[in-house]
Amino acid sequence: MTEDARIVLSDYVTKHYVNLRRRLTRLLGNGDLAGDALQDTWLRLHAREDGEAPVQSPSGYVVRMAVNIAVDMQRRQSRSVSFDEVAALMEQADPAPNPAQAAEIRSDLETVLKLMERLPERRRKILMLVRVEHLQQKDVARRLGISKSTVEHELRRAHDFLDQHMNNHKK
Numbered sequence: 001m002t003e004d005a006r007i008v009l010s011d012y013v014t015k016h017y018v019n020l021r022r023r024l025t026r027l028l029g030n031g032d033l034a035g036d037a038l039q040d041t042w043l044r045l046h047a048r049e050d051g052e053a054p055v056q057s058p059s060g061y062v063v064r065m066a067v068n069i070a071v072d073m074q075r076r077q078s079r080s081v082s083f084d085e086v087a088a089l090m091e092q093a094d095p096a097p098n099p100a101q102a103a104e105i106r107s108d109l110e111t112v113l114k115l116m117e118r119l120p121e122r123r124r125k126i127l128m129l130v131r132v133e134h135l136q137q138k139d140v141a142r143r144l145g146i147s148k149s150t151v152e153h154e155l156r157r158a159h160d161f162l163d164q165h166m167n168n169h170k171k
Contacts, residue, residue, distance in 0.1 A: 009045045012058040013038065020062060027063075028070050037070035044069070108166070115165050119158055126151055127158040 013020065017038065024034035041062060097105060116124055122144070129140045130151075137155070141148040 006045060009058055009062065010042060013042045013045065013062055016059070020059075020066070023063060024066050024070070027067060033070050033073065034066070036073060037066040040069045040073075041066040111166065112162060115162055119161065123154045123158045126154045130155055 021031070021034050021038055024037060025031045028034050028037070044065065045062075116127065119127065125144070126140055129135045129143070130137060135143070137151045138148050141151045144151075
């Protein structure tokens with residue numbers, strides 16, 4: 001390819017970059033890949049040797065070259081998953097609870113909520129602020145106008161009460 005043809009193709013890519021990228025994005029289904037392919041195309045155009053066949057259609061030539069580069073990029077990036085890897089993935093446990101586990105969780109939650117209703121109001125409020133609203137004990141103490149040691153004491157008593165009754169419930 002002559003120096004003039006190289007310049008014409010480079011200028012074509014530069015002037016029509018947005019349209020070429022849009023077209024390649026539609027063809028490839030990936031805008032980042034289209035941009036990378038166009039950049040590599042521009043670099044390869046500058047590396048073309050003299051004597052190569054002249055280019056009849058700059059648009060078709062550039063798009064075909066960019067698509068080929070993109071396909072090569074995808075091949076390099078893709079990796080086959082072995083049979084053993086597939087088998088290992090299939091054996092992994094599903095993190096979602098099964099129906100029986102979900103029913104047990106709902107039952108436990110209902111029990112805890114009922115037990116919390118039996119707590120003295122301040123103890124229940126402290127438990128909710130620390131465990132549900134995730135406030136620090138010092139912030140709970142400040143909010144309720146009590147000492148941090150009182151918060152710790154009430155929280156410990158709430159936990160002991162819930163633990164004792166939940167253990168009795170499960171037996």
